[in-house]
Structures are given as C-alpha cells and as structure tokens.
Amino acid sequence: MSIIDRPTMSVAGPAAAVVEEVSSWLALPADEVDRAFLPERERVTAAIGDLNEAALAGDGEAFYQQQLLLSRIYQTIMQIPETPTAEGSVLVHEVTRMLETATTAAEDRWIEPGTLEGAPADPKRYLSWLKDLVRRHRAFKHPYYTEFINRDARPEDLRTYVIQESVVDGRFDDFLAMMQIGTSGASKMEIAGNFWDEMGNGDPGEVHTHLFNMIYDVFDIRPQDLESAMTASDLLSGNLAVLLCRYRHTYPEAVGFLGMTEWLVPDRFRNVVRAWERLGLPDAGITYHRLHITIDSQHAAGWFHNVVLPAATSDRMRRGIARGALWRVNSSARHLDERLANTWAATGRTA
Ligand SMILES: [Fe+2]
Numbered sequence: 001m002s003i004i005d006r007p008t009m010s011v012a013g014p015a016a017a018v019v020e021e022v023s024s025w026l027a028l029p030a031d032e033v034d035r036a037f038l039p040e041r042e043r044v045t046a047a048i049g050d051l052n053e054a055a056l057a058g059d060g061e062a063f064y065q066q067q068l069l070l071s072r073i074y075q076t077i078m079q080i081p082e083t084p085t086a087e088g089s090v091l092v093h094e095v096t097r098m099l100e101t102a103t104t105a106a107e108d109r110w111i112e113p114g115t116l117e118g119a120p121a122d123p124k125r126y127l128s129w130l131k132d133l134v135r136r137h138r139a140f141k142h143p144y145y146t147e148f149i150n151r152d153a154r155p156e157d158l159r160t161y162v163i164q165e166s167v168v169d170g171r172f173d174d175f176l177a178m179m180q181i182g183t184s185g186a187s188k189m190e191i192a193g194n195f196w197d198e199m200g201n202g203d204p205g206e207v208h209t210h211l212f213n214m215i216y217d218v219f220d221i222r223p224q225d226l227e228s229a230m231t232a233s234d235l236l237s238g239n240l241a242v243l244l245c246r247y248r249h250t251y252p253e254a255v256g257f258l259g260m261t262e263w264l265v266p267d268r269f270r271n272v273v274r275a276w277e278r279l280g281l282p283d284a285g286i287t288y289h290r291l292h293i294t295i296d297s298q299h300a301a302g303w304f305h306n307v308v309l310p311a312a313t314s315d316r317m318r319r320g321i322a323r324g325a326l327w328r329v330n331s332s333a334r335h336l337d338e339r340l341a342n343t344w345a346a347t348g349r350t351a
C-alpha cells in the first residue's frame with residue numbers, strides 16, 4: 001500500500017494548501033512564526049476549520065491532509081531537532097488543538113451510543129466487561145492477520161506492513177515515557193517495568209525500537225521513505241497514540257489505548273512470524289515480533305492488573321479507559337479492513 005491508495009476525489013484543494021503552508025512554518029523558530037503569521041490567524045484557522053469539516057463529511061483526501069499535518073506537527077514534539085522548529089508557537093498550538101479536537105470527535109462517533117454507559121462500577125467486573133468488549137470486537141482476530149498475513153502475504157506486503165506499523169512500534173518507549181508523568185504507586189511501577197523491557201532491560205542490543213529497526217535493514221527501508229508511504233489510517237494510528245499520551249487529561253484514554261495495543265499484539269504477531277518463516281526471510285529481522293508474542297501478553301496482564309484495576313475505582317477513569325480502548329480497536333478495525341480491501345484489490349481477489 002502506498003501513496004497510490006489514497007482517495008483522489010476531493011473538494012479539499014484549498015485545505016491542502018493550508019496544510020502545506022502550516023507545514024512550511026514547522027522548520028522556523030516559534031517566535032518567528034507567531035510574529036509573521038499571527039496576523040493571518042483568522043484566515044488560517046478558517047481554512048483548518050474547513051479541512052476538519054470536509055474530513056468529518058467523509059472526504060478522504062481532507063482526512064489524509066488533516067492527519068498528515070497533525071503527524072508533521074507531532075514530529076516537533078517527538079524528536080530532538082538539529083535545526084529550529086516551531087514547537088511552542090501559539091499559532092501552531094491553536095492549529096494543533098483544532099486538529100486534535102476534530103480527530104477525537106470523529107473517533108467518538110464510532111463508539112456505539114450507550115456502550116460507555118454500560119460499564120459496571122466494580123473494578124473487577126469492569127475489567128472483565130472491557131476485555132469481553134474487545135474480545136468480541138472485529139479488531140481482535142482480524143482476517144488481515146489471520147488470513148492475509150498468515151497465508152498470503154509476500155515479502156513486499158511485509159515491507160509495507162512494517163512501514164505502516166512504524167508510527168506505533170517504532171516509538172512505543174516514548175509513548176510510555178510521556179504517559180507515565182503524574183502517575184504513582186502500582187501504575188508507575190508497572191509503566192516503569194514495561195519501559196525497562198522496552199530498553200532491553202539495560203542491554204542496548206535488545207532495545208525494542210532497535211530490534212524493530214532491524215527489519216528496516218531486511219527490506220531496505222529508509223526513514224525518509226516513511227511519510228510518503230503512509231495512508232491516512234496509518235497516520236491516524238500514530239497520531240492517536242501521541243495525542244493521548246501527551247496530555248494529562250487524557251491519561252485514562254491513554255491507559256485504555258496502550259493497554260489494548262499490548263493485548264492485541266501476541267496473536268497478531270504470531271501471524272507475522274508464521275509469514276516470515278513461510279517466506280524464509282532472514283531470521284534477525286523477526287526477533288522483534290517473536291519477542292513480543294510472549295512479552296506483550298505479560299505486559300497486557302500487568303497493565304490490566306496494575307494500571308487499569310487501581311484506576312477503575314473512579315467513574316471518570318472507567319469511562320476514559322473504555323473510551324481509549326474503543327478508540328484503539330475501532331480505529332484498528334477500520335485500518336485493517338482498509339488494508340485488506342486494498343490488498344485484495346491489488347491481487348484481484350474479493351472479500
Ligand atoms: Fe516492546
């Protein structure tokens with residue numbers, strides 16, 4: 001899957017122009033951006049508003065542009081720059097908030113009305129309810145993994161898959177580092193333990209992002225190739241993780257989102273490992289996936305017990321955790337449906 005899979009029918013032409021304009025600010029110092037462009041605030045925010053509206057109305061190109069801009073803005077807070085960036089700009093922050101609010105509102109519309117209200121108040125019963133909700137979800141054992149990756153995927157499909165997953169797997173340690181701020185007790189210990197696993201328990205050769213990047217060598221993927229290969233849904237999955245982990249007020253949603261990300265991994269990766277072995281690809285490239293079949297089932301269990309359960313005593317937390325969990329599985333199911341449709345379209349198969 002690549003740039004060619006993007007929907008091309010669009011009414012978002014002028015909105016795409018504002019995305020390029022704001023993107024061009026990101027390499028300027030924040031105060032310079034505000035000095036030069038705050039006088040343009042009304043025009044720019046109106047154009048971003050139009051972009052969000054078009055995305056919400058189902059315009060695929062507008063949705064792509066919206067997520068592309070958000071992902072570019074997030075690069076300013078997720079990487080240590082070598083040159084100036086607009087991080088901290090008042091105007092960029094306003095644009096960011098508009099994009100974030102539209103993104104979360106769109107995600108809330110995918111939650112079946114009444115679902116969050118059905119959560120039991122007792123923490124243990126709540127956790128069972130939440131796990132059951134996800135276990136019955138289409139994303140839990142999605143045919144993209146159980147059928148396509150497992151049986152049909154060719155090396156080039158796995159290459160695409162790795163690129164698409166890089167927005168989450170390639171920086172999971174930073175998500176944990178961001179979301180743990182302000183936690184205490186069992187939750188902080190659990191996140192710290194999880195983070196230390198991400199750090200290879202102190203062995204630089206075992207750091208998870210390093211192991212993930214070893215797949216890049218197998219497929220000759222260069223970091224500069226990544227952005228142009230991303231679809232809107234790929235970008236959204238990375239953006240949602242950054243969005244939820246960066247703010248303290250979305251801590252409950254981050255707990256649900258990351259917890260379900262961990263829980264979904266082992267079964268999915270079993271299919272990736274099967275594909276890798278079926279294709280006889282170099283063994284070094286699959287270490288990351290092999291390792292996570294075991295480690296992420298432990299991470300999920302620890303997360304449920306030490307992060308979800310202690311938090312599930314408050315109504316606000318229960319609601320937010322379930323909301324984040326549903327954002328994860330709903331967006332993942334749409335994402336995998338789309339990948340499967342694209343894949344089958346490319347090979348002439350039908351669902
Ligand atoms: Fe990991």
Ligand SMILES: [Fe+2]
Pocket residue numbers: 194262295296299
């Ligand atoms: Fe993990």
